[in-house]
Amino acid sequence: MKVRQLCEMLDRLGYVLPVLGNVTGQSVGGVISTGTHGKNVRCGTLSSLVQSMTLILASGKVQNVALRDESGNISSDPLSCAVGVSLGLLGVISTVTLRVVPKHRLAYSISHLPFEIFINSYEEILRKSEHVAFIYYPFVDAVRVEASRTLSEEQEKSTKNKAMPRQTRLKLFFANIFNYVLFESWYGKYFSPVIWLITRYITLTDLSREASINKPAIDKSYKVVACNVDLDIEHHEMEYGYDYTDTVEVIQAYRKVFRTLPSHYQYSSFLDIRFSAGDAAWLAASSGRQTVWLDLIRPNVHKNTELFMAAFKTTIIKYLGRPHLGKENILDKSELERCFPDFAEFVKIRDELDPQKLFANKYFDSFFTSSSSGKSMVCRFPNKRSEASVWEIFDTIMKVRNNQEDETE
Numbered sequence: 095m096k097v098r099q100l101c102e103m104l105d106r107l108g109y110v111l112p113v114l115g116n117v118t119g120q121s122v123g124g125v126i127s128t129g130t131h132g133k134n135v136r137c138g139t140l141s142s143l144v145q146s147m148t149l150i151l152a153s154g155k156v157q158n159v160a161l162r163d164e165s166g167n168i169s170s171d172p173l174s175c176a177v178g179v180s181l182g183l184l185g186v187i188s189t190v191t192l193r194v195v196p197k198h199r200l201a202y203s204i205s206h207l208p209f210e211i212f213i214n215s216y217e218e219i220l221r222k223s224e225h226v227a228f229i230y231y232p233f234v235d236a237v238r239v240e241a242s243r244t245l246s247e248e249q250e251k252s253t254k255n256k257a258m259p260r261q262t263r264l265k266l267f268f269a270n271i272f273n274y275v276l277f278e279s280w281y282g283k284y285f286s287p288v289i290w291l292i293t294r295y296i297t298l299t300d301l302s303r304e305a306s307i308n309k310p311a312i313d314k315s316y317k318v319v320a321c322n323v324d325l326d327i328e329h330h331e332m333e334y335g336y337d338y339t340d341t342v343e344v345i346q347a348y349r350k351v352f353r354t355l356p357s358h359y360q361y362s363s364f365l366d367i368r369f370s371a372g373d374a375a376w377l378a379a380s381s382g383r384q385t386v387w388l389d390l391i392r393p394n395v396h397k398n399t400e401l402f403m404a405a406f407k408t409t410i411i412k413y414l415g416r417p418h419l420g421k422e423n424i425l426d427k428s429e430l431e432r433c434f435p436d437f438a439e440f441v442k443i444r445d446e447l448d449p450q451k452l453f454a455n456k457y458f459d460s461f462f463t464s465s466s467s468g469k470s471m472v473c474r475f476p477n478k479r480s481e482a483s484v485w486e487i488f489d490t491i492m493k494v495r496n497n498q499e500d501e502t503e
């Protein structure tokens with residue numbers, strides 16, 4: 095089931111998920127298994143909403159796993175911490191019980207801040223908002239703030255819905271072409287001041303007129319928090335989660351790296367900064383700590399993205415960044431073991447549950463090969479790493495199970 099379908103069903107019942115990623119086109123199994131997060135500062139990843147799940151193991155056995163008890167306390171069973179974010183390596187999730195909250199509306203606004211003001215005021219913005227994303231544009235050294243706030247009782251009674259501003263597929267397509275022709279082509283270097291002005295205008299004004307602080311967009315929370323249209327523009331994305339207490343230092347460190355890069359890298363990329371609560375899942379980038387997520391994004395039309403991503407590696411290692419395992423990653427096995435304290439435990443549980451590696455996928459296996467060591471390993475995005483769809487895996491399990499039954503007879 096897609097997250098969008100779940101949101102629509104919950105809406106009819108009067109509920110909503112307290113956190114969503116930027117889009118709702120993913121499967122529920124996918125967002126749980128990769129630890130997809132959103133911009134709700136007071137909530138963990140979507141995986142943290144799981145109360146219990148049913149897992150079909152490689153042996154064909156069906157196992158119920160309780161991740162939390164009825165009062166919401168985290169289970170101490172190691173399997174519960176392993177299955178939270180497991181990239182499908184431990185089994186197929188067939189049913190889940192998720193935590194939901196009563197549905198509500200949110201007011202969404204866009205504003206812009208120079209970097210220095212952002213770095214001194216982000217905590218106050220976080221305190222006042224339910225969901226926030228800060229998008230840092232290195233070439234203009236400014237931050238776009240997308241904040242959603244709950245409505246007061248008075249506003250709830252007196253305000254009607256106001257449509258969200260939307261990126262359309264056409265707009266994004268032209269933005270990509272424009273970006274490529276101007277910044278990566280031979281002509282680009284002759285027009286840099288003009289480019290700078292045009293891009294500054296486009297980046298900082300595009301949608302803001304339609305949802306300013308004084309005239310915010312107002313709608314159901316799931317419509318405000320995530321884009322409910324599939325914008326499948328291919329892009330590269332590499333996101334790491336850091337300890338919240340390192341927020342200022344690590345953002346400043348990324349900014350420094352941007353400044354050492356040739357200007358066309360700065361023109362053609364941006365940094366999405368979001369915050370979340372900690373998680374119990376061992377392989378969540380936010381495992382056990384309140385987290386600031388730094389997501390480097392670059393459209394697929396540009397060249398040398400691998401080099402661009404690699405420029406951030408020293409900073410990632412220095413601040414013990416943990417990769418979002420639904421995106422690109424440049425850390426190898428020993429580096430992953432260092433940043434995820436329970437990585438080895440996860441691998442042990444995987445070996446026990448799936449000794450024949452029925453659920454192996456190339457993405458995870460590349461962490462264990464020497465070729466990923468010390469090199470930047472780029473996985474294409476959106477997700478082309480899954481070897482087989484879960485339904486193919488499900489069919490394989492059923493075959494194994496039937497064979498076992500035949501043998502016993």
Ligand SMILES: Cc1cc2nc3c(=O)[nH]c(=O)nc-3n(C[C@H](O)[C@H](O)[C@H](O)COP(=O)(O)OP(=O)(O)OC[C@H]3O[C@@H](n4cnc5c(N)ncnc54)[C@H](O)[C@@H]3O)c2cc1C
Nearest residue numbers: 115116120121123124127128130131181182186187420477
């Ligand atoms: C446009 C776009 C925007 C995004 N925005 C965000 C964002 O805001 N925040 C964020 O954190 N991430 C974001 N992502 C990443 C995305 O949420 C994850 O990569 C997510 O897993 C994709 O879901 P999917 O259904 O495509 O999963 P797939 O790629 O199909 O699967 C992902 C993994 O989950 C496993 N899996 C899937 N279903 C099951 C199941 N039933 N049982 C066991 N394992 C299963 C698969 O084996 C695979 O390893 C975004 C991705 C895109 C393309």
